[in-house]
Amino acid sequence: MKFARLALSVIGVLLIALGLLWIGQGSGIFPYPARSFMINQTPWLINGAIVAVIGLLAIGGARRFLR
Secondary structure (H helix, E strand, O other): OHHHHHHHHHHHHHHHHHHHHHHHHHHOOOOOOOOOOOOOOHHHHHHHHHHHHHHHHHHHHHHHHOO
């Protein structure tokens, strides 16, 4: 159970980081690489928010259900 909790927590953190990256690129705050197709594109802002929320839910699930 400990391994499952740790694995789900790590996956959650990675999803949050990926979501924040997508939010940064979709909003134009993090324009790297400069010629990325994701910069200033609203769908990537929305997708990033969804992925970050899924990451938060994964961490919450790991803490609550995998004791």
